[in-house]
Amino acid sequence: MKTFTLGRSNEEVMEIIPNKRIKLLQVGSRKICITRINETFYAFEQLCPHRKASLHQGLITDFEEVVCPLHEYRFHMKSGEVKAGSCGTLETYSIKLTDSGLVIELP
Numbered sequence: 001m002k003t004f005t006l007g008r009s010n011e012e013v014m015e016i017i018p019n020k021r022i023k024l025l026q027v028g029s030r031k032i033c034i035t036r037i038n039e040t041f042y043a044f045e046q047l048c049p050h051r052k053a054s055l056h057q058g059l060i061t062d063f064e065e066v067v068c069p070l071h072e073y074r075f076h077m078k079s080g081e082v083k084a085g086s087c088g089t090l091e092t093y094s095i096k097l098t099d100s101g102l103v104i105e106l107p
């Protein structure tokens with residue numbers, strides 16, 4: 001497990017990750033998607049488990065789901081569970097906002 005910190009303050013993190021926008025960021029050796037709904041943050045793998053479309057071009061729903069831009073499968077952004085569609089689960093990562101930045105844990 002490796003831990004990474006993005007930004008240096010709460011305010012800086014809020015600017016880097018706008019509400020309900022999916023940012024594709026290089027964290028360590030991998031590119032991952034990071035988004036938030038208000039002050040709840042989510043981190044998950046870039047490529048859709050179905051046919052590898054890039055999820056940073058997807059949409060966020062009010063039910064903590066990301067909708068893939070290609071075939072519109074839906075994945076829960078915390079558990080990775082497939083909510084609509086039929087494929088493997090989405091890999092998700094631990095992410096937490098602290099006073100000194102956004103802390104992300106990758107395997």
Ligand code: FES
Nearest residue numbers: 048050051068071
């Ligand atoms: S590639 Fe994502 S739903 Fe098909």
